[in-house]
Amino acid sequence: MLDFTWVWAGPYATMLLAMLGAEVIKVEGPRALDLGRRAIVWPLGEPEPLDIPINQGMAFNAINMSKLGVTIDLRKPQGVDLVKRLVSISDVVMDNVRAGAMERLGLGYEALREVNPGIIVLSSTGRGSQGPERDYAGYATIHCAIGGSAHITGYPDQPPSTTTGDVDLMNATAAAYAIVAALYHRQQTGEGQFIDYSQCEGVTSLTGEVLLDYEMNGRSPDRKGNTDELVAPHAVYQCWGVDRWVALTVETDEEFEALARVIGRPDLAVDPRFADATSRKRNEAELDCLISEWTRPRDREQVVEVLCQAGLAAAPSRNAWDLFRDPHLRERGAFVEVDHPELGRREFVGAPWRMSDYEPLVRHAPLFGEHNDYVFRELLGLSELDLAELRRHQVIE
Amino acid sequence: MVEGAFDGVRVVEYATMVSGPYCGKLLADMGADVIKVEEPRRGDPARQRGPFPADQPHPERSGLFLYLNTSKRGITLDPAHRSGRDAFERLIRWADVLVDNHRPERLESLGLGWEAVRAINPALIVTSITPYGRTGPRSGQKGSELTSYHAGGMGNLLPTRSVDVNRAPVKAGGYPVGYHAGLTAALATAAALVGRRATGSGRLIDISEQEAILALVRTNLAGTIYNRSTWSRVPERPPGMGRMECRDGYVVLAAFEDHHWRGLMELMGNPEWASDPAWGSLKYRAHHLLEIAPLLDEWMLQQSKDDIHHKGAAKGFAIGPVNTAEDVINYRQYEARGYFVDVDHPEGGRFRYAGSPYQMSATPPRVQRPAPLLGQHNEEVYRGLLGYSDEQLHRMREVGAA
Numbered sequence: 165m166l167d168f169t170w171v172w173a174g175p176y177a178t179m180l181l182a183m184l185g186a187e188v189i190k191v192e193g194p195r196a197l198d199l200g201r202r203a204i205v206w207p208l209g210e211p212e213p214l215d216i217p218i219n220q221g222m223a224f225n226a227i228n229m230s231k232l233g234v235t236i237d238l239r240k241p242q243g244v245d246l247v248k249r250l251v252s253i254s255d256v257v258m259d260n261v262r263a264g265a266m267e268r269l270g271l272g273y274e275a276l277r278e279v280n281p282g283i284i285v286l287s288s289t290g291r292g293s294q295g296p297e298r299d300y301a302g303y304a305t306i307h308c309a310i311g312g313s314a315h316i317t318g319y320p321d322q323p324p325s326t327t328t329g330d331v332d333l334m335n336a337t338a339a340a341y342a343i344v345a346a347l348y349h350r351q352q353t354g355e356g357q358f359i360d361y362s363q364c365e366g367v368t369s370l371t372g373e374v375l376l377d378y379e380m381n382g383r384s385p386d387r388k389g390n391t392d393e394l395v396a397p398h399a400v401y402q403c404w405g406v407d408r409w410v411a412l413t414v415e416t417d418e419e420f421e422a423l424a425r426v427i428g429r430p431d432l433a434v435d436p437r438f439a440d441a442t443s444r445k446r447n448e449a450e451l452d453c454l455i456s457e458w459t460r461p462r463d464r465e466q467v468v469e470v471l472c473q474a475g476l477a478a479a480p481s482r483n484a485w486d487l488f489r490d491p492h493l494r495e496r497g498a499f500v501e502v503d504h505p506e507l508g509r510r511e512f513v514g515a516p517w518r519m520s521d522y523e524p525l526v527r528h529a530p531l532f533g534e535h536n537d538y539v540f541r542e543l544l545g546l547s548e549l550d551l552a553e554l555r556r557h558q559v560i561e
Numbered sequence: 562m563v564e565g566a567f568d569g570v571r572v573v574e575y576a577t578m579v580s581g582p583y584c585g586k587l588l589a590d591m592g593a594d595v596i597k598v599e600e601p602r603r604g605d606p607a608r609q610r611g612p613f614p615a616d617q618p619h620p621e622r623s624g625l626f627l628y629l630n631t632s633k634r635g636i637t638l639d640p641a642h643r644s645g646r647d648a649f650e651r652l653i654r655w656a657d658v659l660v661d662n663h664r665p666e667r668l669e670s671l672g673l674g675w676e677a678v679r680a681i682n683p684a685l686i687v688t689s690i691t692p693y694g695r696t697g698p699r700s701g702q703k704g705s706e707l708t709s710y711h712a713g714g715m716g717n718l719l720p721t722r723s724v725d726v727n728r729a730p731v732k733a734g735g736y737p738v739g740y741h742a743g744l745t746a747a748l749a750t751a752a753a754l755v756g757r758r759a760t761g762s763g764r765l766i767d768i769s770e771q772e773a774i775l776a777l778v779r780t781n782l783a784g785t786i787y788n789r790s791t792w793s794r795v796p797e798r799p800p801g802m803g804r805m806e807c808r809d810g811y812v813v814l815a816a817f818e819d820h821h822w823r824g825l826m827e828l829m830g831n832p833e834w835a836s837d838p839a840w841g842s843l844k845y846r847a848h849h850l851l852e853i854a855p856l857l858d859e860w861m862l863q864q865s866k867d868d869i870h871h872k873g874a875a876k877g878f879a880i881g882p883v884n885t886a887e888d889v890i891n892y893r894q895y896e897a898r899g900y901f902v903d904v905d906h907p908e909g910g911r912f913r914y915a916g917s918p919y920q921m922s923a924t925p926p927r928v929q930r931p932a933p934l935l936g937q938h939n940e941e942v943y944r945g946l947l948g949y950s951d952e953q954l955h956r957m958r959e960v961g962a963a
Contacts, residue, residue, distance in 0.1 A: 172780070184752045207789040213847075222787050223780040292920075295897035300874040305803065306881035309813040312889040314804070316734025323804060324883045326813055327719045327733050330777035335918070337744050337776075342919035344751040345566035345591050349924050351758055352569075357923035364881075365900050365918035370740040372915040374886050376624030377612035379912035384885035385612075390707055390732050393611060398707060400716070400729035407726050407794060411711040477692075477703040479712035481730045483793070484785035487714045487775060492699040498772050510787065513779035517749040518694065518767040520675075 165256040166191060166247070167231065168271075170198040172304070172329055173288055173363055174260030175227045176336035181256075181343065182230035183515040183524040189250065189539055190231045190530055193238055194561050197532065200224040218532055219506050225529045226512045227333075229502060233530025234539045235561045242559045244270050248279045249544055255350075256343055260288040263298040273358040282356040284346045288339050292362035302363070304331040311367025316374060319389045335366040394441065396448040397423070400481060401456050403464040409481040410459060410467050420444065422474040427458040502528035533561045565592015566924040570754060572658040573598060574633065575640075575649075577605045579706075579739020580690045580746065580770065581662035582629040587747040588658070589632035590917060590926045596652065596942060597630060597933060601637040601961055604935040605630075614910060620935065621908035627932045628914055631904060635933025636942045637963050644953075645962035646671050651947045653678050653685060658750055662690040664701075675765045685763040686753045688746050694769030704770060709738045713774025718781040718793045726794050742773040802850065804883070805858060807866040814873060814880035819843055824876030828869075829860055906931035939963060 167178040167190040175190075175198065182188040192198055203221040206213040237243040248271075251257060257276060259266050266272050266287065273285045287293055290302030291310075305326040308314045318325035339361045346357055368375070377385050390411070392398040400411045414420050417440060424433040432438055432454070437447045444451060459467050464480050471478035480486060487493060488511075500514035505528070515524050540546045540560070554560045570593040574585035582597070582605070589595040599605050604620060612624040620626075640649040650673065653659065659678065661668065668674055678685055689695060692704020693712075710716060715737070716730030749766045757763065775782075785791045804813050816825040819841060826835050834856060839845045861869070866882040873880035882888065890913065895901060898920070905911040909931070917926035943949040943963065957963040 180748065184749075185756070205784070205788050205790050208791065209789075222783040226780050226783040286919075291894050292898045295894045297874070297894040300881075301877060301879040302881060303815055303879050305813050305815070306879050309804075309811075309883040310881040310889075310892070312884045312886060313734060314811075314813065314883045315885050318731055318734075319728070323806065324811055325731070326804060327715075329780055330715065330719055333777050333779070334741060334744070337741075337748055338918060341587065341744065341748040341751055342921065344748060344755060346921065346924070348570075348751060348755050349564070349566040351755060353564075355923050357921055359922070360920040362898060362900070362918050362920075365895065365898070365916070368889055368895075368900075368915050369918050370737070370744075371735045372628035373612060373625040374735060375890060375915050376628055376912060378886035378890055380612050380614040380624060380910070381616065384887045385734075387734060390729060392707070394609070398705075400707070400711060400731075402729065409711070409716075409729055411708045411716075413705040413707050415705075472702050475703065477705040477708045479704070479708035481711040481716045482714040483717045484714065484782045484791070487778075487782060488786055492693065492697045493772070493775070495697045496694055496769065496772070498769075498775060507787075510783075512783055513775055516745045516768070516772045516776035518696070518769075519749065519753070520765040520767075522764065 165189065165258065166250055166254045168257070168259035168261065168266070169288075170260065171200045172223070172227060172332035173335045174258060175200065176333050177288070177340040177343070178231060178258055179227050179229055180337065180340045180515065183526075185525065186256070188231040189535070190228065190233045191247070192233065192235050192532065194235050194558065196238070198224065198228075200227070201532070217506070225504065225507070225510065228529035229500070229512065230525050230527045231530055232535035232539055233533060234536050235533040237559050238269050238271070240557065240559050242554060242557060246554070246559065247271060248276070250539075251276050251279045251283060253543065254280065254283065255347065256284045256286070258286045258288070258339070258343065263287075263289050263293040277356070280356075282350055282354060284343060284350060284356045284359070286339055286343050286359040286361055288335065288361040288363060290363050292365070293360050304328050307331055307335070307363045307367050310364045312371055312374060313367050316371070316385055316387055318387045320387050324387065331363070331367060334370065335361070335363045338366050338369070391448070394445060396445040397451050397455055399452050399455075401452070401459040403459050403467055404462055405464070408464040410464055410471070410478055411481060412455070412471060412476065412478045414444075414476060415441070417441075419476055423471070423476060426470055426474045426476075427455065429454065500526045502526060504528040505531060536560055563927060564924050565927065566921065567591040567593035567754070570594065570658065571656045572596070572660060573652045573656045574660045576660050576662040576690070578607050578662075579629060579736045580742040581660045582607065583740055583743025584660050584688065584690070584746040584750065585633060586629055586631055587744065588750065590928060592924070592927070592929070595633040596938070597633045597635045598638045598649070598652070599635060599935060601639055601936070601963055604637070608935070619908070622910070627904070627906055627909045630932035631914070632929040633933055634938040634942065635936065636939050637936040639962050640668070640671050640673065642957070642960055642962035644957045644960065646673070648943065648947060648949070648957070648963070649673060650681060654682050655946065656682070656685060657754065658686045658688060660688045660690075660746065660750070664691065665689065665695055679763060683762055684757065686750060686757065686766065687763065688750045688766045688768065690742050690746050690768045690770065692770045694772065695767045706736055706738045707732055709770035710774055712771045714778050714782070715774050718778040730794070738770050738774060741777065742768055742770045745773045745776070805861045807861055807864050807869065810866045810885075811883040812861070812866045812869060812880055813883060814878065816878040817843060817846075821876070821878035822846060824878050825873070828872055828876060832856070902928050904928055904931050908934060936963070
């Protein structure tokens, strides 16, 4: 797989495919690095943000694992030729650059198909490669807003809230899915294709029922915090200390009875205010008060343990350290370890699946141009002389 | 003839609510033959959830169910009954994929757990979605949208910049856990289908909702652990950027780069307070934005969100309106892309649905049929596909197996 992606929405897609066994070749330019390498980092307590060396960005390293890295100057004709040679031995090409940019380089789908008729190409852009807004700039937060997710996120008495990088990672996951579907199709038929991916549409596709409320009833759903249309209790309650919270949902009468026992209020189980799901929902505010009274003076871990032991759906609102140190996630192998030449040993979140009979390949994210030799000499069969020539003309580093 | 990428792939969907069904929908809209197995009489609990036309709950008119179950056939089957269990086993033999989001104990107790089904059909791919996965200390625990979301860290780490740390961290709107887990499951399942060609054997795919959410905060996590740098649970900053209020709603914008800032200033008529050349520097702006934020906010409050969207885009910086459902349905870019799909459901009605975000030149995704009525394809599947007789099906119905 040839990877022309950068920042987040692209690279995570190709990393997921690398973790599924694809050999991914990440192509950067000598003066066109993946912008993700240039993250601005502002550690807590520092007066100024830090400049991070190009191989050491944490976000970059977290989403570019298991790929090979090469440098090719795409503005030079020999660079474009080199890419085409790589295309001829590739199955998939992905980019997330501006609409039309690959075409302008002479590397659009039609051009690549001439070199390799079965090639699968996916271009991911904010709004799609066609249409009146194809050239509008965007980021994850903008797509979140346009797609309709921001409006329904947050509290009703507060402004809408965007989520951020997750939107890019979600879109990367969906793009990877489309690529694998195309691979399956080609396996069956030999046919490649072009996939035109819109990140705003990716957001909207995850809120299909919200649109149907408008279609059915002519109204737009609003924010509802942590609440649910049917279920109560359905909230996040504060525990002892600062910013320590437990999420709890109780659906059935049996579960409510268990909750009543746990919080030392068995009377609530026979209280007409909370007799069934409908009454619990109707009296949600009172219920939340009662539960808060119980959680507020108590340690979060103790609260979660006691609720879970009673067979209830409860979880802490985990922060980064809660996650990183969690024995359950550790035993599941949710984190992978890499040995980075400049950073040393680092652990990052791995693939979001466990599969029988399969361990994903895990390597540190490529240093800039790290695999020029391997890719050009071993995979393409170029000679030392060829490489020297390309270096002389500054096509590769 | 229009081809689907997964034409000929056979899927049994034994799943409820969002995660498993969304996985099934993604496969079905790509041409897979997905048979959705629902509990007799009551069906998928998603049928009880809105939106409903005129807010009248009706199990065949749930907007949630209608959207999540396009392109599938539907049968009723309770594998806990002996005859139901036999039918389920026949479906397993037929299938390439089983999507299951019940607790593993449910099928295991019927002798249809992973080890058993792989013996029945060695090529079967089993995609199992549970709150915490099938292994590990927490594997048996109950979970829900809200608990899996916060267990995965997304409430704490995203949305970034919570205004009030004395207020509970909040889940993203809709069903983020179900959708993300379903999407993750679809990708893993698709990869297993491709990989199966070489080996001929199936595999067990274990999807944890918590891990599907954890995947989305991977960069925030790395930044916090290794850079001591976090944007989570800090007050909104910088003001005057990000989300801003307009007279008719909100926009989100990012005009950090020097040329973007110049564009924004031009839109604002090059105000006096920004005339100092110092403002031309990104670093200066980063340190002093707080001072002029009220002025930016005041100006933005007078703008219309759609108007400023297009004007800002013309100046080259990133900006977009916070769209309501109504805005989304009327969004001209979606119209131009042909993103919406018209679906006519015999009970639910005819509406525009959200489509697929990937346009594929050879195998365009397609809604093959509307979501199934409860048990709509019982005859077709039990008699036609599984070879049951009329009397057998009748008896199954009587005992509640179908």
